[in-house]
Amino acid sequence: MIASRTDLERLTPGDIERYLRTSGWRPVGDLTGRATIWALEPDDLEVIVPVSSRFRDYPQRVNDLIRTLAEAESRPESQIIHSVTASYVDRQYIRTFPDAPSGMISAADAAEAFQGVRELLIAAAYAEETQRGELVLPRRKPKIVEEFPARTLVTTGPGSFVIATHIELPRNDTLFPATPFERRALVKLREMLLSTQAAAAEADENADLSPFAERVDEGISKTLCRALARLGGTDRDQPVEMRFAWAEDEPTDLSTAPIRFEAEQITMLRHAADDLGRKETSEEAVLHGRIQGLRREGPDQPGWAVVRGQVSTKRGDLQRQVWVELPSDDYDRALRAHGQGLEVRAAGALRRTGRRTELRPVSLFRVLPT
Numbered sequence: 204m205i206a207s208r209t210d211l212e213r214l215t216p217g218d219i220e221r222y223l224r225t226s227g228w229r230p231v232g233d234l235t236g237r238a239t240i241w242a243l244e245p246d247d248l249e250v251i252v253p254v255s256s257r258f259r260d261y262p263q264r265v266n267d268l269i270r271t272l273a274e275a276e277s278r279p280e281s282q283i284i285h286s287v288t289a290s291y292v293d294r295q296y297i298r299t300f301p302d303a304p305s306g307m308i309s310a311a312d313a314a315e316a317f318q319g320v321r322e323l324l325i326a327a328a329y330a331e332e333t334q335r336g337e338l339v340l341p342r343r344k345p346k347i348v349e350e351f352p353a354r355t356l357v358t359t360g361p362g363s364f365v366i367a368t369h370i371e372l373p374r375n376d377t378l379f380p381a382t383p384f385e386r387r388a389l390v391k392l393r394e395m396l397l398s399t400q401a402a403a404a405e406a407d408e409n410a411d412l413s414p415f416a417e418r419v420d421e422g423i424s425k426t427l428c429r430a431l432a433r434l435g436g437t438d439r440d441q442p443v444e445m446r447f448a449w450a451e452d453e454p455t456d457l458s459t460a461p462i463r464f465e466a467e468q469i470t471m472l473r474h475a476a477d478d479l480g481r482k483e484t485s486e487e488a489v490l491h492g493r494i495q496g497l498r499r500e501g502p503d504q505p506g507w508a509v510v511r512g513q514v515s516t517k518r519g520d521l522q523r524q525v526w527v528e529l530p531s532d533d534y535d536r537a538l539r540a541h542g543q544g545l546e547v548r549a550a551g552a553l554r555r556t557g558r559r560t561e562l563r564p565v566s567l568f569r570v571l572p573t
Contacts, residue, residue, distance in 0.1 A: 211262040211269075214287055217258075219252050219268065222287045225448030226296060226367075227458075238264070248275055248567045276367075277306070277360050286369065293389050294448040295368040299434055300441045308364040312436045317357070319433030320366055326427040327392035331384070336420040338480050351388060372453050386453055393447055395422035396462045399431065403468035406475070410495065410509045410524040411559045415475045429476035435469035440522070442466050470522065474560070481557045486555035488516045490525055490562055495540040499534060506534040509546060514560075525553070528563035538572040547571060 223241050227248070232240040239250045239257070250268045253261050269287075270491075273280045280490015286292070297314055301308045308316065316325035328351040330339055356369040372383045390515050398421040415423050434443040446461045464472070499506025508527045513520055529537055542548055552566040553560065 205258075208262050210284060211265045212256060214265055214269075214284065215256060216252055216254055216288050218290070219265070219288065219466055223250070223252070224233060224243075225277070227296065227446070237311065243275065259456055276307060276358060277499040284357070289369075289371065290451045291372050291374060291453065293370045293372060293386060293450050293453075295370075295374065295392075296446045296448065297365070297366045297368070297434060298363060298444040299398070299436070300363045300443075300445075301436055302441075306359075309437075314362075315427055315433040316366060316439055319430045320368065321352045321356065322426050322430035322433070323392065324355055324368075324388075326422070327351075327395060328384075329426075330395060330422040330424075331388045336422060336424075338416070338419050338424055340424055340426045349384075354385075361533055372450055374452065381421065383453070386407065386450075386455075390455075391422065395427060396431075396445060399423055399472070400462055400464060400468070403464060403471050403475075406471045407467045407524075410526060412471075412475050412479055413558055415479055416558070419465065425476050425479055428472045428479070431464060432473040432476050433470055435464075435466070438522075439469055439473035440466050443469060457519055471524075474505045474523070478555055478557055478560070481555065483554060483556050485552050485554045486516050486518075488514050488562065489548070490514050490527065490549045490553075491546065492525075493544065493546055494537055495524065497534070497538055497541060503531055507528050508534070508537045508541070508547075510549065510562075512546075515554060516553065523560050526559055526561045526563075527551075527568070528561065528565060529568060532534070533565070533568045536568070545573065 227567055228243045230239050233243045234240065234251065236254065240249055240251055240252045242249050248271065250271050251264060252268065253264050269280050269283050272283045276283065279375055281312045297320065299308070301312045303309060324423050325348060327350040329344055332345050332348055351447045358367045358369065359365060365454065370385050370389065372385050398418050402423060405414040415428065431443060435441045442465050444461045446464045447459055449455050449457065456524040490510055490512060492510045494508050495511050496509040497506060506529055508529055510527050511524045511526060514523045514525060537547065548569045548571055549565055551565040553562055
């Protein structure tokens with residue numbers, strides 16, 4: 204056995220089922236009333252949980268279960284046993300989707316992801332502690348904010364590449380215990396993520412960063428945007444999904460449904476982290492991409508094309524959504540290109556306003572042949 208019989212008998216069916224439920228497992232069947240079957244999708248893993256600890260083979264069955272969990276989460280069996288019995292721990296599961304085999308990630312993407320987790324915790328702790336919105340967080344932060352990531356344990360779990368945070372809540376046996384700071388910070392983080400998710404969807408649709416700036420009072424900051432963008436890999440172009448699992452001994456009716464950021468939203472978060480609050484800059488650039496949308500006041504008026512693609516400047520290349528100002532004739536050609544799904548090339552002055560990226564005036568606009 205991987206643990207002593209005493210340790211295994213100490214794990215109750217309730218403890219095990221609670222851990223499985225908060226870790227993404229779901230009951231899928233039973234064995235003649237003596238055990239329940241749990242599955243983890245999409246990893247095609249199953250475990251069997253006896254319904255009673257009085258069965259003679261209970262320690263052996265729990266031993267098999269713990270071994271499966273340890274292999275699935277790439278953690279020592281002793282850590283799994285501790286987690287199963289830790290009913291006063293809030294957990295967050297951050298699922299990333301790197302271009303790598305399931306359960307693996309490149310060293311570069313891993314470095315970005317773990318730094319992103321740290322910045323997420325700092326952004327949440329700062330927003331909860333100060334109770335104010337700030338676009339740019341100060342370098343010097345309250346001690347409780349700086350210490351929050353240091354008191355958070357991190358493991359990896361089953362899935363594409365899942366980072367699990369484990370935050371132990373302090374026990375308070377007073378008659379009317381106050382909600383601990385750790386729980387309040389995570390609740391705040393969940394609220395901030397929902398607000399950021401809405402802002403990112405709106406910003407992606409309009410190719411404009413204003414939705415982020417308008418929600419600063421809801422906890423959105425450059426630190427939060429950068430943290431989420433880091434979770435999308437070194438290229439900031441992979442989706443991210445997060446789910447909260449709340450400690451059983453600190454009950455809450457908050458949802459545990461996943462909060463998902465699509466790849467396009469992660470890209471907008473990168474733009475927000477780079478450009479929000481910055482002074483306007485201008486440099487010569489060449490843009491190559493596809494038109495996402497078109498806007499103008501009237502048929503004989505100049506208009507704007509929103510182009511998503513590669514921007515090349517003297518400082519290098521980057522992926523952007525750019526508003527391209529076009530005279531009437533070029534706008535008509537852009538309209539046809541958009542309808543046919545053709546790529547375009549434009550050159551001019553790239554202006555980063557802190558709200559959106561523009562190319563104007565345009566010295567060249569060309570529809571590229573297929």
